[in-house]
Amino acid sequence: MTLLAVPIMVEGLDEALRAAILAGEHGADVVEYRVDRVADDVELVKTLVDRSPLPCLLTCRPTWEGGEYDGDDQQRISLIEAAGLVVRPPAYIDVELLAYERSANLRQKVHLVVEHEQQLRPVDAGLILSSHDFDGRPADLMRRVAAMVDTKACRVAKVAWRARSIRDNLEAFDLVRESAKPMIALCMGEFGLASRVLAKKFGAHLTFAALDDQSETAPGQPTLEQIKGLYRWDRIGPATKVFGVVGWPVGHSLSPAIHNAGFDAVDPERGSLKGDGGTVDFGYDGVYLPMPVAPGYEPFKASVGAWLDHETLDFRGASVTLPHKENLLRFVQERGGEIEALAARIGAANTLTVREDGSLLATNTDYAAALDALCDGLETTWEGLAGMRVGVLGAGGVSRALVAGLAHAGATVVIYNRTKERAEALAEAFNGTPTMLGAKAKVVPASIEKLCATCCEAIINATSVGMHPEVAASPVPQSLFEDQTRPRVVFDTIYNPLKTKLLQQAQAAGCRTITGDEMFIRQAAAQFEQWTTQPAPLTTFRQVMANALSPHKT
Ligand code: NAP
Numbered sequence: 046m047t048l049l050a051v052p053i054m055v056e057g058l059d060e061a062l063r064a065a066i067l068a069g070e071h072g073a074d075v076v077e078y079r080v081d082r083v084a085d086d087v088e089l090v091k092t093l094v095d096r097s098p099l100p101c102l103l104t105c106r107p108t109w110e111g112g113e114y115d116g117d118d119q120q121r122i123s124l125i126e127a128a129g130l131v132v133r134p135p136a137y138i139d140v141e142l143l144a145y146e147r148s149a150n151l152r153q154k155v156h157l158v159v160e161h162e163q164q165l166r167p168v169d170a171g172l173i174l175s176s177h178d179f180d181g182r183p184a185d186l187m188r189r190v191a192a193m194v195d196t197k198a199c200r201v202a203k204v205a206w207r208a209r210s211i212r213d214n215l216e217a218f219d220l221v222r223e224s225a226k227p228m229i230a231l232c233m234g235e236f237g238l239a240s241r242v243l244a245k246k247f248g249a250h251l252t253f254a255a256l257d258d259q260s261e262t263a264p265g266q267p268t269l270e271q272i273k274g275l276y277r278w279d280r281i282g283p284a285t286k287v288f289g290v291v292g293w294p295v296g297h298s299l300s301p302a303i304h305n306a307g308f309d310a311v312d313p314e315r316g317s318l319k320g321d322g323g324t325v326d327f328g329y330d331g332v333y334l335p336m337p338v339a340p341g342y343e344p345f346k347a348s349v350g351a352w353l354d355h356e357t358l359d360f361r362g363a364s365v366t367l368p369h370k371e372n373l374l375r376f377v378q379e380r381g382g383e384i385e386a387l388a389a390r391i392g393a394a395n396t397l398t399v400r401e402d403g404s405l406l407a408t409n410t411d412y413a414a415a416l417d418a419l420c421d422g423l424e425t426t427w428e429g430l431a432g433m434r435v436g437v438l439g440a441g442g443v444s445r446a447l448v449a450g451l452a453h454a455g456a457t458v459v460i461y462n463r464t465k466e467r468a469e470a471l472a473e474a475f476n477g478t479p480t481m482l483g484a485k486a487k488v489v490p491a492s493i494e495k496l497c498a499t500c501c502e503a504i505i506n507a508t509s510v511g512m513h514p515e516v517a518a519s520p521v522p523q524s525l526f527e528d529q530t531r532p533r534v535v536f537d538t539i540y541n542p543l544k545t546k547l548l549q550q551a552q553a554a555g556c557r558t559i560t561g562d563e564m565f566i567r568q569a570a571a572q573f574e575q576w577t578t579q580p581a582p583l584t585t586f587r588q589v590m591a592n593a594l595s596p597h598k599t
Contacts, residue, residue, distance in 0.1 A: 049251065049278065054081070055093065061078060068099065076100075076101050079113075084105050090127070090128045091131050095132055100135075101135045103137070103139065105125065107141070107144070111177050138158065140172065141174075160200070181206060182207075182216070203229040203230075204231075208232035208233065208265075210344065211239060213232045214236070214240040215351055228250060229249055234265045237265045238265060239334055242272060245281040277308060280330065286329075288331055288362050289363050289364070291365045292338070292367055293338060293367070302593060304572075306585050311329045311577065329579060362575070362576045373407050382406060384406075385407065390478065392445070396409070396571070396572045411447075412447060413571060414566075415446065416454060419505065428455075430454040431484070437461070438493075439507035439520075440460055445474075447538075449475060452486035457487045458472075462493070468491070503534040503535070504535050505537075505538065518546060523550060526551060539561045540560060541594065543561070543562060562590045
């Protein structure tokens with residue numbers, strides 16, 4: 046079992062004990078008392094360890110290893126010795142490999158309070174030998190690991206380094222998986238989250254999670270609430286399939302919240318049922334993580350390729366967002382995978398799926414999501430869009446997917462964009478392409494000044510005008526809604542805020558409106574169904590989205 050440890054930077058006894066109680070109440074198995082700041086108060090540390098409500102790990106980290114203790118080694122080792130001999134001693138004592146290797150005196154003192162073969166005292170604290178590198182992977186990482194593993198008194202080997210890309214996590218997984226001794230291998234920083242969350246999948250001895258977002262003790266540490274709630278800690282096991290959102294940046298993506306909640310919703314009691322048709326598995330054993338990948342094809346190819354090629358990661362798919370949507374197409378093509386025809390025509394895909402046979406599929410779930418949302422508003426089907434005039438505002442990436450979908454369905458598409466040339470180029474790319482009914486698509490550019498009430502039955506905004514914080518802006522003049530004839534449906538792809546100025550204008554004029562979250566939820570639902578082959582829990586998706594966006598609701 047992989048333990049969940051909450052580090053507590055100790056300032057005072059009562060405060061630390063309160064934090065430890067809270068950690069236990071929220072599901073931590075162990076607390077790590079970081080006594081760097083109170084190392085001169087031996088009585089405080091002894092009392093804290095003795096009264097700890099959870100098994101504890103005692104650490105006094107020196108500044109030269111990234112901690113805050115700047116005294117000498119003799120004093121801190123005396124502290125560890127004193128705290129190690131209280132009535133209820135620590136479960137673990139952490140000592141840096143470097144300090145342990147360079148001082149025979151330190152080794153001797155540490156050996157007095159930890160369990161090992163020659164130990165004569167009745168102690169069973171385990172020694173964690175550790176090594177931390179805040180710049181990157183140390184060149185002698187393997188030597189350090191070997192030294193820890195070869196040290197008889199060392200119960201758990203711990204290495205942590207700052208990851209330079211999400212590929213670093215893979216080495217952490219392999220170290221854990223292949224170690225002859227209980228192991229903790231963690232990557233620090235924004236690229237290292239996978240090593241922390243998936244520690245359980247690979248059987249690491251423990252992982253760390255902060256009590257709240259103010260108390261992380263290493264860069265990139267998730268909070269206890271995130272690891273338990275968002276990242277499904279209790280459900281993670283050796284067979285858990287891994288998904289993620291590849292982009293730059295991805296820190297604020299809502300996709301992890303949506304997809305992990307989706308896995309939870311289809312997984313009320315994971316297991317299998319015996320029926321007439323044999324044993325049927327139900328529920329879904331998956332976890333979804335942010336996957337930050339720097340811009341450019343090479344970083345994309347190296348990172349996503351390495352995750353796919355890892356033998357035991359079970360990386361089964363990803364949402365792919367800016368700036369990598371074009372890179373996904375090229376990557377899947379180079380790997381001999383399949384590309385959905387319309388995604389190829391759009392020139393961008395947002396979904397990577399690894400099929401059961403290991404082959405890759407790249408699809409674009411944006412255009413279908415937008416079309417479905419529009420059809421709901423118009424109370425029609427994709428076929429019903431044929432011949433209908435739909436105005437698209439904007440000529441960027443989202444517009445391209447919309448125009449492709451609308452042209453495919455046979456709608457007459459009018460593109461209005463600030464930069465005329467972009468509207469013209471986009472229209473030219475899709476005008477005359479075959480529709481799903483075998484006709485030729487009609488896609489034309491038009492000047493935004495010509496947008497009038499009688500122009501279109503539906504208008505879709507795919508510009509960023511009206512997006513937070515410019516919430517008072519609308520991409521169209523008020524006069525558009527003052528005519529007797531007005532668009533039946535107005536759809537804004539923006540979801541922050543949900544009720545944009547454009548939608549407020551449209552609603553006041555009696556038009557039916559569609560908010561941008563509908564498109565987001567449906568593109569996520571299509572991804573979820575491709576990956577899990579189970580119906581997406583739309584109600585859950587909507588709840589998660591509503592909670593995430595509630596501060597921006599107008
Ligand atoms: P993009 O490629 O950067 O395109 C932006 C478009 O907005 C361009 O056509 C640009 O016109 C236009 N624009 C920007 N500022 C403008 C201004 N001040 N006045 C007039 N036009 C302006 O962006 P994108 O990736 O297509 O995203 C567009 C919008 O889609 C985003 O704002 C986002 O809210 C929304 N979105 C929604 C979802 C969803 O699932 N609901 C997903 C992704 C994005 P020029 O060509 O003249 O520069």
